[in-house]
Amino acid sequence: MRGRVAALRIGAFRVVTDRVMNDEFHARARELIEAGRYIHERGWAPATSGNFSARLSDGRIAITVSGKHKGALTPDDIMLIDAAGRPLEDKQPSAETLLHLSLYRRYPAVGAVLHPHSPSATLVSRLFRDAVILEDYELLKALPGIETHATRLAIPIFPNDQNIPRLAENVEAYLARHGDVPGYIIAGHGFYTWGAQVKDALRHVEALEFLFELETRLHGVKAP
Template sequence: MSEEARLGEAICRFGDLLYRRGYAHGSTGNISARLDDGSFLISPTNSCLGLLDPARLARVTPDGRHIGGDPPSKEAFLHLAMYEERAGARGIVHLHSTHAVAVSCLRHDDPTDVLPPITAYHVMRIGRLPLIPYYRPGDRSLTEAVRAAARRHHAVLLANHGPVVAGKSLEDAVFNAEELEETAKLRLLLEGRPTRFLDAAQIAALAAAFPS
């Protein structure tokens, strides 16, 4: 099986997983995987992540040209910006998942890190999560904001919109996105309650034991 066929099937499988878990609804969200030549496959525009067809996935060149399949998601430029800044990224997931979107709508004292270190797994998979200011959907001005954050972070949260999460593989990106959504859910469940977060020493110990 070719690399493109293998990744195409994986995109559809993981898209269905995210849809069935309730992390995507309607035609929201998009998912991509980078091929060895630098191009990437991405879910088409106005498509449902639970109903993707490998034969209809869009293929986009490293400079953003559409070269195969259906027209790409109108948010493909977010994936392109993240891939350009993160050479090791092989998969990206963008969701409008409920709890992460809720967190993106809150006021934050520190927009450079909007989810606290509630669990070791959040620290290991996400780390610091910056909030990107609001831009209307499809606004290409968002590209530079995502690009700047992606130089230091593999996950970002778009204000009043949702997360964009990269991974070392497509599977890794999906698992990272799931961890982010579940941490956002915990953050909301714990709102107003005395909460014990991981401290700096515990975070440093995780970094030493599980280097990225």
């Protein structure tokens, strides 16, 4: 009898935790859908490019399904993967999932990763080779840990690579060697940034995008 009561209690507990996790998934999915609309509206994720994710409190990750239009995402276009990137539903996660996973692994406090393909980030990588230096901008203070415009921030630029495991390794090696940065650019491709929550990562998207745009205006477009 006591065993039956315990089993019923465990069953009820599971139903409640499943419901809480399900609510959490739907809340994060809504935030990613809104972020996608915002990013696409500004021209920062054209033609299905970009990918977005958010980590749930149990370590699973909600991520965009590969190939979806990021300005018109529906709840069906956000899927769950485990912390090792294994799909937990019969859908194909973003082709760049590994780049999200390595950030979640490195930064336990990170709860969201956003990857826009913005013209400014792409142009920056045509103007500068290994890094773009952001310095003396008030808006630097929108980035984590920066308290004054008098900061010199090097945002690394990695060569683009269709081999995503190799690209992820390259990023991981840089972060291990140089310490934390709030984002990075992939040459001719786009940029990655992250934050504790989707709204934080979105603030970093806006700040970096603004700073990249100023740098491209300042340094102009290279003569052929």
